[in-house]
Amino acid sequence: MIQRLNSGRRILTYPAVHPCEAIAPETLLISLIALTHSICSYKSKCIASNKRNALEAIRQIGVIRVFLEEIQAGLPGLPDSTVLSFSELHLAFQKVQYLLEDCTRDDARLWMLMNSERVANQFRVLIRTMATALDVLPLDGIHVAVEVKEQVELVMRQARRVRFQVDPEDKRVVEAVKKVLIGFEKRIDPDRSELERVLDHVGIRRWSRCEMEVRFLESEIGFENLREVGLLSSLKGLLCYCRCVMFGSVDGLPGPRPEPSNRSEVVSCLNLEDFRCPISLEIMTDPVTIRTGHSYDRSSIMKWFRAGKPICPKTGEKMKSMEVVPNLALKRLIQQYCNENGIPFGDSGRRNRDIGRSTVAGSSAAEGAMKMVAEFLCASVGTGSNKAAYEIRLLSKTSIFNRSCLVEAGVVPHLLKLLASADSEAQENAVAGLLNLSKHSKGKAVIVENGGVDLVVDVLKEGLKVEACQHAAGTLFYLASIEEYRILIGENPRAIPALRELIKNGSDRGKKNALVAIFGLLTHPANHTRVLAAGVVPLLFEILTSLDSEVLVTDSLAILATLAEKPEGAVAISRCKALDSIVGILNSSTSRAAKEFCVSLLLALCANGGHNVVALLVKSPSLMACLYSQLSEGTSRASKRASSLIKVLHEFHETRSSGPVTRVLPQERFVHVR
Ligand SMILES: *[C@@H]1O[C@H](CO)[C@@H](O)[C@H](O)[C@H]1NC(C)=O
Ligand SMILES: *[C@@H]1O[C@H](CO)[C@@H](O)[C@H](O)[C@H]1NC(C)=O
């Protein structure tokens, strides 16, 4: 009966359930006693704040436990009139138990401390509720020793008297914390010994403990609890400052960081935030890049320009030209992401609170703390500190705002220097940090300005750990979203061959990153030749025919479909004699995106690969059926392309039966079909 409905309970909420009305008093009594045992067991746990109140509540409930056990041991047959009182008691005990659970949580100590007044009040309310419940217990109808009855009456009197005040020491530490937060707002470094006292009071004495608290606050911020986001963010800033500044070494991670949501596997090295238009904050449907290199949704930026603002919304830079260039690589990725995640493309999706996307800190204290942390880390990574590189890596994951603080503080050149480190950990942390900083537009620029392209390619080729190579590929992918940098990467003779190596010999994650990086580079037409020359195409077919994950298959198809849009690509693909495997995937894949790429690829091959391709395709027994099913089941683009392809195949039949074979298709006729 005391099954816990606890999974997913928010802190400081008490979802107690009322026992059912028809319950027998004896059953209820058993359950009550079990609850009191459970409550008393909290006595031995660490209670960081409100300790006195918690122990007092436990003590009183312990007395009631003795009383309840006496009743149980007494004569059988409890009057039904006890049910009312027992039920109320039960409800109160459940809540006390929840409260104690929160008081003893080992990742929410600072938060519980800051809420100590609320918690003390809650104890008072619950203990008085308990006394009221006992008041209505018909003591006369119950057989227990007189002394026990007297003891319970004593507890009831005490319950009404005990004030459950906030512990003075808790109060003092809360004030100290508030002072530090105000200091952060003014960018004043907190007094270390004061911080030490605060941490000591709540028992945060190691890096990993501190990180647990940070994670807890992060998950709370994730809830739509707008009233408290400011304080939560400030405290998180404080703890992050402590984590970076007060603890000299990382003593192991407290378990895997919980995934905030069921993020896509598909574009797993990407983040939904990168798909949102910085103006509308919606997922972009038609991303375009403006002169400053930033991408926006076409409709948003056009509206912005029409409103007479000739400046880049993100950088504030004045624009000489309002020319926009479609960012096709990004668009494809977004489409793929949406397809795989069942988000209708072009539909904004739901707006949920996604901290990662925020471009501002949650509060001005958090902002100050973050800037000071960034400066501290910059100085310390400048001395080659691996711990600082690790902290930067962690921070670079969190949000646009935090990335921008790190970039502004100047960490990028130091991280680039660390890439040459002989310490494999330091190298990996540095390149992982760079990966996430390369999502930031200024971050990209600083990386490139400091010769980062070559340094990252070096890691890609010769990283000390496979993870480092993977992160390097991911970094190139982000850099490749800017035309100029795409060119730079393409010009490095080792870049594309090294990506090919990773596709050949990497882990799934490595392959994935290399594939998307190549996909990004292909947006620059001149680089098609280099990708072909590096011998990437046969590797892609290896992925298609091996039992590799569907994600990799889809990415490979995306690259093939892009390459096939040019004659030399189509020729190279045709040479692999792999039309059957493409048709096979179209027939059996469960991924809508993969099917769409198959149709695009086949259509482009027909247009650019010449007559042979069409002649081979018409012989395929299952192709027509697959294409017809795409007409109704495919994405709208897949269905349009399937229809074009059906037409091509029909035309081929007609020309063959009515005279000499001529070239049916003008080259590139279908290349830009949308
Ligand atoms: C995430 O997705 C996986 C597989 O699709 C599923 O097994 C898992 O339960 C999901 N997790 C959450 C938290 O939704
Ligand atoms: C990072 O940024 C987010 C939102 O901008 C903020 O809530 C958080 O406190 C920042 N700091 C850390 C250490 O993550």
Ligand SMILES: *[C@@H]1O[C@H](CO)[C@@H](O)[C@H](O)[C@H]1NC(C)=O
């Ligand atoms: C980059 O940040 C994302 C979240 O924004 C995270 O999931 C990913 O692990 C980070 N990458 C690296 C290499 O640390």
Ligand SMILES: *[C@@H]1O[C@H](CO)[C@@H](O)[C@H](O)[C@H]1NC(C)=O
């Ligand atoms: C392939 O990877 C393995 C380890 O993952 C490594 O030992 C081997 O040298 C690599 N081969 C090539 C050709 O890079």
Ligand SMILES: *[C@@H]1O[C@H](CO)[C@@H](O)[C@H](O)[C@H]1NC(C)=O
């Ligand atoms: C990639 O594109 C750039 C820009 O045109 C070019 O300079 C570079 O040589 C290309 N790589 C090749 C030829 O594959």
Ligand SMILES: *[C@@H]1O[C@H](CO)[C@@H](O)[C@H](O)[C@H]1NC(C)=O
């Ligand atoms: C198409 O798929 C079905 C089942 O998914 C299978 O039975 C059939 O053999 C496949 N046809 C070809 C040509 O691969």
